Amino acid sequence: MIGTTKKPPQGQISTASMPDIIFMLLIFFMTSTVFVEFRGLPVKIPSTDNAQKIEGKRNLTYCFVDTSERVSVDDKLLSPKEVTSIMYLKRTNNPRIVVSLKIDENCKNDIVDKVQRALQEADARRIVYATKTK
Amino acid sequence: MLKKTERKVGEFNASSMADITFLLLVFFLVTTTVSTDKGIKFVLPQKADDATPTKVKGVVNVFLNDDNQILLGKKGKEEEVSIQQIKNQLTLLDREISAQGDSIIVSIKVTPGSTYKNYVEILDQIKNAKIDRISLAQ
Numbered sequence: 001m002i003g004t005t006k007k008p009p010q011g012q013i014s015t016a017s018m019p020d021i022i023f024m025l026l027i028f029f030m031t032s033t034v035f036v037e038f039r040g041l042p043v044k045i046p047s048t049d050n051a052q053k054i055e056g057k058r059n060l061t062y063c064f065v066d067t068s069e070r071v072s073v074d075d076k077l078l079s080p081k082e083v084t085s086i087m088y089l090k091r092t093n094n095p096r097i098v099v100s101l102k103i104d105e106n107c108k109n110d111i112v113d114k115v116q117r118a119l120q121e122a123d124a125r126r127i128v129y130a131t132k133t134k
Numbered sequence: 135m136l137k138k139t140e141r142k143v144g145e146f147n148a149s150s151m152a153d154i155t156f157l158l159l160v161f162f163l164v165t166t167t168v169s170t171d172k173g174i175k176f177v178l179p180q181k182a183d184d185a186t187p188t189k190v191k192g193v194v195n196v197f198l199n200d201d202n203q204i205l206l207g208k209k210g211k212e213e214e215v216s217i218q219q220i221k222n223q224l225t226l227l228d229r230e231i232s233a234q235g236d237s238i239i240v241s242i243k244v245t246p247g248s249t250y251k252n253y254v255e256i257l258d259q260i261k262n263a264k265i266d267r268i269s270l271a272q
Binding site: 015018019022025026029036046048049050051052053054057060100101103104105106107108109110112113116119120121125126127128129130131132133 | 151152155156159162169170171172173174175176177178179180181198244245246247248249250251253254255257258261262270
């Protein structure tokens with residue numbers, strides 16, 4: 001009949017699968033998240049054009065070196081000799097280890113060389129010079 | 135007569151649970167910052183005792199001294215360059231060495247008093263020149 005208004009169909013979206021989706025998302029983030037286990041040292045890393053993204057966070061170990069030539073691995077201040085022993089242990093636990101060197105840009109290459117030699121001693125030779133993109 | 139009183143079974147309305155979980159999930163998704171690691175990949179040479187002296191052709195030396203001056207060139211023909219010039223110089227040398235049928239190897243030697251920033255910038259310029267064969271002289 002003319003004049004009568006048609007009511008829109010009242011469709012309902014089933015929300016029964018909502019918890020499943022949420023759980024799936026939750027499990028995804030739980031498995032893919034890697035927590036930071038250290039605080040490191042305050043360093044200003046250099047900027048470069050060729051800063052590549054580093055894949056495989058689980059194989060990464062961080063080594064901080066600040067301007068006062070302090071070396072820190074896993075929040076422990078170490079001497080280069082101690083770096084060798086700790087990195088050797090880490091490498092035996094995970095042969096695919098990659099050491100990310102977070103060195104302050106104002107550091108002298110003397111300490112960089114000492115750390116690199118310590119890593120060579122431990123045969124942890126795959127390294128990354130941590131940099132920012134320019 | 136004793137009348138058995140019916141115990142009321144309490145019910146918990148769980149229909150809002152999904153909303154709460156979703157809200158929490160969205161909150162963490164928004165507030166979490168993903169830290170991306172970036173840097174220049176490098177494989178250190180073997181220990182100096184094991185390292186064999188290389189007698190290969192196509193070696194280009196890059197020296198960085200305590201005053202952060204850079205010398206670049208083939209053995210005995212090194213010239214002072216600025217950081218910005220490294221890429222062009224290396225590209226030229228790469229072409230020259232390739233024409234002779236060899237492939238370029240860049241050997242970096244830095245003095246202990248030089249700055250790490252300059253060392254990384256040299257590495258960056260070498261990567262800019264699309265050269266992957268880098269050796270660290272000790």
